[in-house]
Amino acid sequence: MLDTLFTTFFGPSPSHSxxxxxxxxxxxxxxxxxxxxxxxxxxxxxxxxxxLLFLIGGLLGWIWLSAALHFFAQLLGGQGSAQETLPxxxxxxxxxMISGPAIAASRWPNILGQFLGLLLGLVVMIGTITTxxxxxxxxxxxxxxxxxxxxxxxxxxxxxxxLGLILWPLMLALGL
Amino acid sequence: xxxxxxxxxxxxxxCLLAALGNWLGGSMESQKTKGSANVAxxxxxxxxxxxxxxxxxxxSAGANANxxxxxxxxxxxDQGIKAILLRINSPGGTAAASQAIYEELMRTRKETxxxxxxxxGDVAASGGYYVASAAHHIVANSSSVTGSIGVIVRTxxxxxxxxxxxVQTSTIQSxxxxxxxxxxxxxxPEERNILQxxxxxxxxxxxxxxxxxxxISMEELKPLADGRIYTGTQAKAKNLVDxxxxxxxxxxxxxxxxxxxxxxxxxxxxxxxxxxxxxPFLSSSSQAQPMEWLAAETxxxxxxxxxxE
Numbered sequence: 001m002l003d004t005l006f007t008t009f010f011g012p013s014p015s016h017s018x019x020x021x022x023x024x025x026x027x028x029x030x031x032x033x034x035x036x037x038x039x040x041x042x043x044x045x046x047x048x049x050x051x052l053l054f055l056i057g058g059l060l061g062w063i064w065l066s067a068a069l070h071f072f073a074q075l076l077g078g079q080g081s082a083q084e085t086l087p088x089x090x091x092x093x094x095x096x097m098i099s100g101p102a103i104a105a106s107r108w109p110n111i112l113g114q115f116l117g118l119l120l121g122l123v124v125m126i127g128t129i130t131t132x133x134x135x136x137x138x139x140x141x142x143x144x145x146x147x148x149x150x151x152x153x154x155x156x157x158x159x160x161x162x163l164g165l166i167l168w169p170l171m172l173a174l175g176l
Numbered sequence: 177x178x179x180x181x182x183x184x185x186x187x188x189x190x191c192l193l194a195a196l197g198n199w200l201g202g203s204m205e206s207q208k209t210k211g212s213a214n215v216a217x218x219x220x221x222x223x224x225x226x227x228x229x230x231x232x233x234x235x236s237a238g239a240n241a242n243x244x245x246x247x248x249x250x251x252x253x254d255q256g257i258k259a260i261l262l263r264i265n266s267p268g269g270t271a272a273a274s275q276a277i278y279e280e281l282m283r284t285r286k287e288t289x290x291x292x293x294x295x296x297g298d299v300a301a302s303g304g305y306y307v308a309s310a311a312h313h314i315v316a317n318s319s320s321v322t323g324s325i326g327v328i329v330r331t332x333x334x335x336x337x338x339x340x341x342x343v344q345t346s347t348i349q350s351x352x353x354x355x356x357x358x359x360x361x362x363x364x365p366e367e368r369n370i371l372q373x374x375x376x377x378x379x380x381x382x383x384x385x386x387x388x389x390x391x392i393s394m395e396e397l398k399p400l401a402d403g404r405i406y407t408g409t410q411a412k413a414k415n416l417v418d419x420x421x422x423x424x425x426x427x428x429x430x431x432x433x434x435x436x437x438x439x440x441x442x443x444x445x446x447x448x449x450x451x452x453x454x455x456p457f458l459s460s461s462s463q464a465q466p467m468e469w470l471a472a473e474t475x476x477x478x479x480x481x482x483x484x485e
Contacts, residue, residue, distance in 0.1 A: 027188065031195040038198035041206025047199060097188065100195035107201065 021090045025062075028093065029054050031100045038103075065089055068157060069136060072150040078140030085139055092135035095127030213443030214258045214436055215427070216251035220244060224269025224277065224303045239266055241273035245280045247445045252284050259291040259434035260284065261426060261442070262311060268302030271327060271378050278385055281310035291433040295426030296320040296417065301405055305416070306382060309389040313433060314417040315426035316408035323411060325386065326403035327378040329371050331357045391415075 033051040040046060063086075070078075070085040080088070102124055106117025129151055136147040222238035251257050260281075268274070284290055294300070294311035301324035308314050308322075316322060338345065338360070345360045356367045363371070383401055387394050392415055400406075400414050411417040419429065431440040 027192065031191055034195035034199040038195075038200070038202030041202050043203055097191040100191040100193075100198060103198050104194040104201075107198075 021087045024090050024094055025058070028096055029058060031097050035099060035103050062086070062090060065154065065158075068154045069132075069150055072153045072157075073136055073140045073142060073147070076142065076146045076150055078136070078142050078146075078150070080140035085136075088135040088139035089132065092132030093128060095124055095131055098124045098127065212256060213254075213441045214256055214434070215430055215440045215442045216247075216254065216257045216260045217442050217444045217446070218244065218247050218251065218260055218262050219444070219446040220262055220264045220266050220277070220304065220307055221297075222266060224266055224273045224307065226270060226273040226276070239269065239273075239277075241269075241276045244277050248277070248280045248284060251445050252288055252290060257290060258436055259293060259430045259440075261430050262292065262294040262308065263297065263423065263426075264294055264300040264304050264308055265297030266301075266304035266307070267299050268304055268306075268324065270303070271382070274303035274306040275381065275385070277307045278310045278389070281307070282389065285310065285312070291430065293426055293430045293433065295423050296322055296408065302326070306385060309386040311389070313419070313429055314390075315419050315421050315429055316411060316417040317422060318408045318420050320408040320411075321405050322408065322416065323400070323404055323406040325382060325397075325401035327375045327382060328403075329357070329375055331363060332359050333362055334359050335361055 029051055032054055033047050036050045036054070037043075037046040040050075042050075066082070066086045066089045069089060070080075070082050073080065073085065098120055102117055102120035105120055106113055108116065129148075132151050133144060133147045136142060136150055137144050140147070142150070220239045224239040224241060226242065227238070227240040248260065251260050262281075281292055285292060291313075292311040294308035294314045296304075296308060296314065296316040297320065299321045300308050300316070301322055305322050305325060335345075347355050347358065347360070349355050353367065353370065356370065357363075379401075383394060383397055386392065386397055386401075396415065400416065406414065406416060408417060408420055412420055419425070421429075427440060427442065430436075434440075
C-alpha cells in the first residue's frame with residue numbers, strides 16, 4: 001500500500017495504469033469538496049453534492065487543461081501522446097491536496113494563522129506548477145525549461161480565454 | 177526509502193484530516209450561527225396554495241402551504257427563536273391552504289411565547305390577510321393593498337362559444353350534482369344553493385379566524401368584510417392593521433414585542449434548502465413569473481373555492 005501511494009504521488013512514471021489517476025482524483029475531489037462544504041457551512045449532503053459537482057467540473061477542466069498542455073508541448077517538440085498527457089496532468093495536480101491544511105491554518109487566530117495560510121497557499125501554487133512541469137518533462141521527454149514554458153503558455157491562454165469570455169458578451173451588450 | 181513512503185502516507189492523511197476539520201469546523205460554526213438567531217423570518221410570497229414539498233434544490237413558485245407549515249414548525253422548535261416575522265406579499269390563495277398556515281401560526285401562539293408579527297408588502301389581500309390575521313401585530317406600508325376579505329367561486333358558461341365552432345359535449349355522471357360548476361351549461365338553482373352554502377361557510381370561518389387572531393369584534397368586522405380592498409392607511413383606520421411602516425419598522429416592533437435587547441438577529445427560515453447560498457441560482461423565484469402565474473390561474477379554475485381575485 002505504501003509503495004503504491006508513494007509512487008503514485010511522488011514518483012510518477014509513464015504508465016497506462018488508470019489506478020493512480022483515479023486514486024489522486026478521488027482524494028483531490030474529496031479534499032476540495034470537504035473544504036467547500038466547510039466554507040459554505042453545509043452538512044454531509046453538501047459534501048456529496050459538492051463532490052458530484054466537482055467531479056463533473058473537474059473532469060471537464062482536466063480534459064481541457066490536458067488538451068491545451070498537450071498542444072503546447074507538441075509545439076515545443078514534445079514526444080508524448082495524449083494518453084500520456086492526461087495521467088501526467090492529474091499526477092501534477094497533487095499539491096492541490098495541501099489546500100486542506102492551508103485553509104485550516106488560515107483559520108487559526110492571530111498573525112500566525114494568516115502567515116501559515118499564506119505560506120501554504122504559496123506552496124499549493126508553486127508546488128502545482130512545479131509538479132505539473134516535472135510531470136510534463138517525463139511524459140513528453142521535454143527539457144524542464146520547455147515544460148515550464150508549456151505550463152506558462154497554457155495558463156496565459158486560459159486567462160486570455162477567460163478575458164475573452166467576459167469581454168465578448170460585454171462588447172455585444174454595449175454595442176448592439 | 178521506507179521513510180519516504182511513511183512520510184507520503186502521513187502527508188496524504190494530514191491533508192485529508194485537515195480538510196475534514198475544515199468541513200466540521202465550518203459546519204459547526206454554521207449551526208452555532210443558526211442557533212443564535214432570535215427572530216425567524218418567514219416569507220409568504222406569491223399565490224398561497226397547497227403543493228407538494230419541494231426537493232433540496234429550493235422552493236417552488238408561490239407560497240407553498242406545506243413548506244410554510246414546515247418552516248413555522250422548525251422555527252417553533254428552535255430554542256433561540258423569540259419571534260416570527262412574517263413578510264407577506266400575496267394576493268391570496270386557496271381557502272384551505274391559507275387556513276392551514278393560519279392554524280399553524282395560531283398553534284404557535286397558543287403553545288409557545290413566540291411573538292408573531294406580520295409585515296405587509298405590496299399586497300396582502302384575501303388569503304394573504306387571512307395568514308396575517310394570526311399575528312400579534314400587523315405592520316403595513318401606507319400604500320400596501322390589503323383587505324379583500326371574502327370568498328368567491330367563479331364559473332363560466334362556454335356552451336355558446338362551443339356551439340359556434342361545432343363542438344358538442346356530453347356528460348355521464350353518477351349523480352345529478354356531480355358536474356357542479358360545469359362550464360358547458362348554466363348553473364342550476366340547486367347547485368347555486370350548494371355553492372352559496374359552501375361560500376358562506378368558508379366566509380364565516382374566515383371571519384371567525386380574523387376575530388380570533390385580532391382584537392376586533394364580529395360586529396366591527398362584518399361591515400369591513402364585504403370583499404373590498406384597503407390601503408395600509410385605510411386598514412389602520414379600520415383596525416385591520418396595527419401600525420404603519422416598512423420591513424425595518426416591523427423588525428423593530430418585533431424586537432420590542434419579543435423583548436429582545438440589542439440588535440435582533442434574524443435568520444431567514446425560508447432559505448433552508450441544501451444550497452442556501454445558491455438559492456437565487458437553484459430555486460425558482462419567490463415571485464411568480466407571468467407564465468407561472470398564468471399556469472396557476474388556469475389550474476385554479478379546477479378548484480371551486482379560491483380567495484384570490
